[in-house]
Amino acid sequence: MKTQKTILATLLPLVLLQGCKQSSTDNIEAPKTYKEQAEALVAKMTPYEQVSILVGPGFAPGPEGFSVNYSALNNLKSDVPGTVGYINGVHNTESGLDIGAVKLADGAAGVRIEPTRAGDNNTYYGTAFPVSTLLASTWNPELVELVGKTIANEVKEYGLDFWLAPGLNIQRNPLNGRNFEYFSEDPFLSGVMASAEVKGAQSEGVGTTIKHFVANNAETSRNIVDNIISPRALREIYMRGFEYAVKNASPWAVMTAMNQVNGHFSGQWKDLNTIVLRDEWGFKGMVMSDWWSGDGNYPEMIKSGNDLIESGGKAWAYRPNEVGALDQLNAAYESGDLDSSTIKNSAVRVLTQSLKTPTNQGYEFSNSPDLHAHASISRAAASEGIILLKNTANTLPIDSSLSVASFGINQINTFKGGYGSGDVNAAYTINIADGLSKQFILDTDLKKRYEMFFFENKSETDFQGLSTIVECAEPPLTSNEIESYINSNDIAVISIGRTSIQGTDRTNTPGDYQLSTDERELINNVSAAAHKNDKKVVVVLNVAGIINMDSWQDKVDAVVLAYMPGQEAGNVIADVLSGKVNPSGKLTQTIPVSYTDLPSAANFPGTDTDSDGKVDTHYYNEGIYVGYRYFDTFNKPVSYPFGYGLSYTDFEYSSALMVQNTLNTKQSLGKVTFSVDVTNIGKVAGKNVAQVYIAAPAGRLKKPAIELKAFAKTKQLEPATRQKLTFNIPAKWLASFDATRNQWIIEPGVYKAYISQSSDVDGVDPVTFTVNNELVVSKTTAGALALPGSMIASDFETDFH
Numbered sequence: 068m069k070t071q072k073t074i075l076a077t078l079l080p081l082v083l084l085q086g087c088k089q090s091s092t093d094n095i096e097a098p099k100t101y102k103e104q105a106e107a108l109v110a111k112m113t114p115y116e117q118v119s120i121l122v123g124p125g126f127a128p129g130p131e132g133f134s135v136n137y138s139a140l141n142n143l144k145s146d147v148p149g150t151v152g153y154i155n156g157v158h159n160t161e162s163g164l165d166i167g168a169v170k171l172a173d174g175a176a177g178v179r180i181e182p183t184r185a186g187d188n189n190t191y192y193g194t195a196f197p198v199s200t201l202l203a204s205t206w207n208p209e210l211v212e213l214v215g216k217t218i219a220n221e222v223k224e225y226g227l228d229f230w231l232a233p234g235l236n237i238q239r240n241p242l243n244g245r246n247f248e249y250f251s252e253d254p255f256l257s258g259v260m261a262s263a264e265v266k267g268a269q270s271e272g273v274g275t276t277i278k279h280f281v282a283n284n285a286e287t288s289r290n291i292v293d294n295i296i297s298p299r300a301l302r303e304i305y306m307r308g309f310e311y312a313v314k315n316a317s318p319w320a321v322m323t324a325m326n327q328v329n330g331h332f333s334g335q336w337k338d339l340n341t342i343v344l345r346d347e348w349g350f351k352g353m354v355m356s357d358w359w360s361g362d363g364n365y366p367e368m369i370k371s372g373n374d375l376i377e378s379g380g381k382a383w384a385y386r387p388n389e390v391g392a393l394d395q396l397n398a399a400y401e402s403g404d405l406d407s408s409t410i411k412n413s414a415v416r417v418l419t420q421s422l423k424t425p426t427n428q429g430y431e432f433s434n435s436p437d438l439h440a441h442a443s444i445s446r447a448a449a450s451e452g453i454i455l456l457k458n459t460a461n462t463l464p465i466d467s468s469l470s471v472a473s474f475g476i477n478q479i480n481t482f483k484g485g486y487g488s489g490d491v492n493a494a495y496t497i498n499i500a501d502g503l504s505k506q507f508i509l510d511t512d513l514k515k516r517y518e519m520f521f522f523e524n525k526s527e528t529d530f531q532g533l534s535t536i537v538e539c540a541e542p543p544l545t546s547n548e549i550e551s552y553i554n555s556n557d558i559a560v561i562s563i564g565r566t567s568i569q570g571t572d573r574t575n576t577p578g579d580y581q582l583s584t585d586e587r588e589l590i591n592n593v594s595a596a597a598h599k600n601d602k603k604v605v606v607v608l609n610v611a612g613i614i615n616m617d618s619w620q621d622k623v624d625a626v627v628l629a630y631m632p633g634q635e636a637g638n639v640i641a642d643v644l645s646g647k648v649n650p651s652g653k654l655t656q657t658i659p660v661s662y663t664d665l666p667s668a669a670n671f672p673g674t675d676t677d678s679d680g681k682v683d684t685h686y687y688n689e690g691i692y693v694g695y696r697y698f699d700t701f702n703k704p705v706s707y708p709f710g711y712g713l714s715y716t717d718f719e720y721s722s723a724l725m726v727q728n729t730l731n732t733k734q735s736l737g738k739v740t741f742s743v744d745v746t747n748i749g750k751v752a753g754k755n756v757a758q759v760y761i762a763a764p765a766g767r768l769k770k771p772a773i774e775l776k777a778f779a780k781t782k783q784l785e786p787a788t789r790q791k792l793t794f795n796i797p798a799k800w801l802a803s804f805d806a807t808r809n810q811w812i813i814e815p816g817v818y819k820a821y822i823s824q825s826s827d828v829d830g831v832d833p834v835t836f837t838v839n840n841e842l843v844v845s846k847t848t849a850g851a852l853a854l855p856g857s858m859i860a861s862d863f864e865t866d867f868h
């Protein structure tokens with residue numbers, strides 16, 4: 068189905084020329100930039116038209132829940148069911164303005180729209196890609212860029228304009244219900260992955276929206292909680308990935324977070340949305356609010372530099388009696404509370420992005436993206452992210468001639484992704500049992516038993532119209548039955564699943580972060596029966612986030628962390644178990660021995676300070692010591708370190724070198740360059756990720772023992788072949804934040820660079836480089852991002868030293 072080509076593309080030049088004095092030089096003038104076009108158009112708008120493009124049309128509550136408030140939606144050229152928000156257009160016959168409304172689609176694991184439409188036999192499925200954590204676990208930015216490009220192609224071909232992704236909040240604590248939508252506990256890795264995805268998506272001419280700015284690290288009380296974070300931790304941990312993405316990939320938009328930071332709603336804080344984002348980092352795009360966020364003071368949002376209020380209208384869900392955003396802004400304009408230049412500036416920023424979109428470029432969408440080709444990209448991306456955590460005595464790969472007894476209800480109830488706005492309406496999900504049965508001789512009787520149990524016992528619940536939550540208990544299997552399945556097969560696979568949902572955090576309880584009693588029994592019984600017969604047990608984790616490993620992993624021979632692999636889940640997992648794909652994924656978060664070992668465990672997800680039954684305040688007591696920065700600095704044991712992941716082959720590093728150090732000559736524009744030779748010393752081809760961790764000399768600022776500053780992945784290396792990898796670390800990304808002087812600095816001394824296969828750098832010989840004098844890499848705004856009142860970091864940050 069083709070839609071009518073919008074006439075805007077032909078109209079726009081005419082619109083711009085109206086009222087302009089023609090001269091003989093007009094024909095040779097450089098084409099106007101989108102910003103210049105936006106300025107010219109905004110100048111032709113009435114103040115009320117300018118305000119109208121700063122507020123989405125919102126949703127109206129109806130008998131069947133929320134539906135788009137079409138009466139407030141201006142100049143929609145074509146609609147796409149499942150669109151989660153719009154940027155209003157403008158249509159004015161008098162001034163000749165005809166700007167189409169822009170359609171926003173959720174992500175991050177694909178494009179989420181309604182797959183079916185009333186009275187239409189066609190389907191509109193999005194491809195479900197691996198969740199962001201699994202994508203990041205590939206440590207392969209080129210692959211992530213391709214995924215971004217492919218998703219954006221679906222956004223474009225289904226007639227949408229903006230993709231509300233990627234999310235890059237820090238995985239501060241594994242219980243955050245939206246961790247699956249985020250990349251890592253490390254800001255640099257998060258920034259690199261977000262940049263790759265943004266670049267890929269925007270190369271299709273579709274806008275991206277990096278989110279949620281900033282510190283949306285838990286879902287409990289997500290629309291009110293106040294996260295108290297020191298300026299240093301904010302800049303070094305929670306904002307740094309955003310800074311990296313803004314500077315390296317120029318996303319068209321940034322979405323503010325729901326939560327408060329240091330006493331201010333993110334979407335209403337000038338320090339974030341103007342002072343740091345625009346003035347310091349040079350962000351040129353538009354800022355939009357998260358849906359219904361803030362306390363309802365919409366003029367304050369605009370004044371803070373948040374240009375677009377989404378979803379607009381009234382925040383029915385939270386503040387049903389409030390005056391809606393459009394009315395508030397108009398009133399503020401009329402009273403002079405919101406001055407016309409502030410309105411104009413935001414209108415220009417919104418329109419600059421709107422004009423670039425497929426809708427306003429007159430793109431003729433096909434409604435038929437190549438879903439078949441995209442499924443292959445999803446499969447390839449997922450298989451490169453899967454992490455082999457344990458593989459005793461080469462249990463894996465499993466030879467295709469072996470017969471497999473597959474246990475665990477998750478082999479049928481397989482999770483392609485997490486629930487909520489990050490869910491994708493995909494045409495299918497290959498479950499683990501079906502995937503395994505294509506590559507192995509699977510015990511069909513056992514498979515049927517699980518299928519039947521699932522069919523008879525599953526429950527399905529709607530989650531806010533966004534997802535269908537499917538749950539099912541483990542079927543009862545006696546130890547005799549288990550033993551007989553083990554006896555009649557060569558190897559056992561147990562699949563354990565965990566999903567999670569936007570708006571709710573996970574808990575450190577059985578069935579969630581811990582194994583349930585049924586799962587524990589299943590692992591115990593299968594392992595006991597298998598080991599009695601000299602057979603092996605493999606556990607596959609199809610999980611939204613990590614779970615405790617320490618209490619059970621000794622009982623099994625191999626563990627594969629598959630996270631949520633997208634719609635090809637079963638095929639992808641079978642590819643890794645069979646050795647068709649040699650795993651090369653690496654952890655992007657630390658797996659602690661016990662949940663309570665995490666420095667954030669004591670305060671997550673915050674405190675109910677006024678005893679009204681809701682968490683309202685969350686102190687980030689651990690400061691900059693998040694993830695491996697804590698475990699490595701304070702020598703705490705972990706189950707698996709950040710950056711870790713096994714392969715079916717082995718790699719050896721040699722000739723690790725510091726190639727060049729221009730920090731002392733070029734100062735803040737300098738960089739340090741390293742190289743290493745990576746050789747495949749095993750028997751099968753594979754890829755390897757080399758990671759560069761920097762240890763700074765003792766100085767004025769306390770610093771983590773090591774920090775990831777660069778990484779590179781080899782191509783597929785055949786046995787006995789070698790590849791030289793090169794790493795550049797620019798001064799900016801080496802620096803630490805000195806909050807007392809408002810500066811990013813590199814302190815003098817001898818630095819060590821560990822080129823390592825994980826953040827466990829024990830036994831790695833570092834290469835060194837020297838910084839002669841302190842370098843001030845950049846200056847920041849005094850007083851920005853301050854803690855509330857007269858609070859200082861040491862009032863609440865734990866001194867672990």
Ligand code: BGC
Binds near residue numbers: 151488
């Ligand atoms: C989520 C955003 C999402 C938006 C639109 C909000 O609840 O936090 O990430 O993009 O809804 O669906």
